[in-house]
Amino acid sequence: MVKPLPRLRLQGFNNLTKALSFNIYDVCYAVTEEQRQRYIEYIDEAYNAERLTQILTDVAEIIGANILNVARQDYDPQGASVTILISEEPVIDKKAAGKEIIADAVVEHDEAPEASVVAHLDKSHITVHTYPETHPHNGIATFRADIDVATCGVISPLKALNYLIESFESDIVIMDYRVRGFTRDVKGTKHYIDHRINSIQDFLAKPIKSKYEMIDVNVYQENIFHTKMHLKEFDLDTYLFEEKAKNLSFKDRMRIEAQLKREIEELFHGRNLT
Secondary structure (H helix, E strand, O other), X not given: OOEEOOOOOEOOOOXXXXXXXXXXXXXXXXXXXXXXXXXXXXXXXXXXXXXXXXXXXXXXXXXXXXXXXXXXXXXXXXXXXXXEEEEOOOEEOOOOOOEEEEOOEEEEOOOOOOOOEEOOOOOEEEEEEEEEEEOOOOOEEXXXXXXXXXXXXXXXXXXXXXXXXXXXXXXXXXXXXXXXXXXXXXXXXXXXXXXXXXXXXXXXXXXXXXHEEEEEOOEHHHOEEEEEEEEXXXXXXXXXXXXXXHXXXXXXXXXXXXXXXXXXXXXXXXXXXX
């Protein structure tokens, strides 16, 4: 739960921007070239633009935001992107009297527009981009999803943390959270954060925390918080695509397990092992 600071009375609109960024990785081993191709096809179907739109729509509902616009695209040969503009203020479900407010600019109409009108656009958005890929020689296949949730006002992207992690096959999760800008109280004092936070881990559910090893790199003076997570347990069967460990030789199991653990270690630390 996001805990606000006590008795913070603001002068006007809350201008703080809260931005949460994810890199989520799913790591897999596909024995044959055909299996690697089918893995890409599976990921492309499981996380196509339509499915991603539903996930981000759920995120908007969880954090209490209103959706203004959705743009989505499936790419050839693989991958997808979705961008949703959101607002803290509700959409006015009626025709405007000859004017429409878009991104703080007033647009004149000869006639009242047919679409609903937004009273204030908070310059907030939710985006996701996917990157499925396979190694042409060693059988390793990875799926990366980059997710950004940026909000302005009192709504917080931290409320969607657990849902996003559970919505993807998350072997590795790398998260950044930053509060930018300032908001002014009724006495004129600037406030650079409006809620309590020591770590992103504070907002994770206990079942998720029990599954992952986690480390933090936080810069409290700058309101920057960074957390890395990877699964504690390693079960080879969960990393094999269309194959079972029992069907592989002991030598192959040891080789594949070593490759997968190396891949996970390199992605988690963001550098190649020598």
